[in-house]
Amino acid sequence: MMSLRTLSRTAPRAAARLSSAPAAVRSSMLTSSAARPATFQAATGLRSAALTRTSVSAFSSAAARRAPANEVDEELSAKLSSEIQFEKEIRENEPEATSVKDFLESGLFEIEDVPGREEVVLRRTYGNEKITVTFSVADLANYDPELYDEDAALGDEDVEGGSGRKAEETGAEDGEDLDGESGSVPCRLSIVVEKPGQGALSVEATAQDGGLVVDNLYYYKDAAHAHEATADAAHEAQREYPGPAFGSLDEDLQVLLDRYLEERGITQALAVFVPDYLDAKEQREYLGFLNNLKTFVDA
Structure with missing residues (x-):
């Protein structure tokens, strides 16, 4: 019979992602946008795009400055060590099948x-x-x-x-x-x-x-x-x-x-x-x- 260890790794995993804005709010936002004059929307869009580029650039630079070198590598390595130890313990405690x-x-x-x-x-x-x-x-x-x-x-x-x-x-x-x-x-x-x-x-x-x-x-x-x-x-x-x-x-x-x-x-x-x-x-x-x-x- 398939072991619980194997089942836990082969079981399908699904993650549902929910939108942060309620449907009614999204609908209201779309309606308001559609009602605005085209010239106003175009101008707003240009300013929004410029702000977005500036924000993303600033965020990326700040994040790069704040993150210590190899921080993720160290965390991943530590997690892998934990998993390896866990698997070794299982192997030691599971005798060979008759x-x-x-x-x-x-x-x-x-x-x-x-x-x-x-x-x-x-x-x-x-x-x-x-x-x-x-x-x-x-x-x-x-x-x-x-x-x-x-x-x-x-x-x-x-x-x-x-x-x-x-x-x-x-x-x-x-x-x-x-x-x-x-x-x-x-x-x-x-x-x-x-x-x-x-x-x-x-x-x-x-x-x-x-x-x-x-x-x-x-x-x-x-x-x-x-x-x-x-x-x-x-x-x-x-x-x-x-x-x-x-x-x-x-x-x-x-x-x-x-x-x-x-x-x-x-x-x-x-x-x-x-x-x-x-x-x-x-x-x-x-x-x-x-x-x-x-x-x-x-x-």
Whole structure:
């Protein structure tokens, strides 16, 4: 589940600005101005503009003289230090999630997580197959609960049955867990299963609330199209017919494809691991961002 720390940073913030003059007063001012002769308005406008320029110039010069050098820099640096200390304390007091520890210790996948990058990649071999699973911390930063709940509601109306590992297996219903709390952040997975000279399967899935749902499954004769590592590969992939929507396949075929992926390590353990790992990575990346920002300000 998404931590309160993460929610507090990803929640949308809105600030409403109210005009200092009441509507009636503004209306009266406009009416009075419109009733004045054009010559008077023009003369008044010239004097007003001259006064405004003089006032702004005087204010800017006075403000520049009064403000001590680097005052804002020092305040910003102090605030960043406070935030860094706060994040470090949270990190020290939050033990590593059991799901993350157990998954990494299983050794089923090798993990590639470069500090400063959003994407995380898991790799493994299965017989002669190369399997990669890619997910991104951007899913936490861009998560909007209201938009997702609307999309989920539409999806429930359009789709019945379908892929096996869904909410009923986790006891979740209507975006809530067993305790009635909001569900975890949906994390998108890009899964590629490729065989030498045989192309690749590209699977789009979503991990949430301990369940894994296959959204789409495609086949590409050229494995490079499944990875879309370059602009040319992505362009060529768009020109191919990769197959129908996963939910439109025969239900028995969907179940067998689910089992096919499970045998390759795309399991419930992975579905639990990904959101927990991303939550911890988001904290590490945010702390790194704060440190980099403070170094820049202090330079």
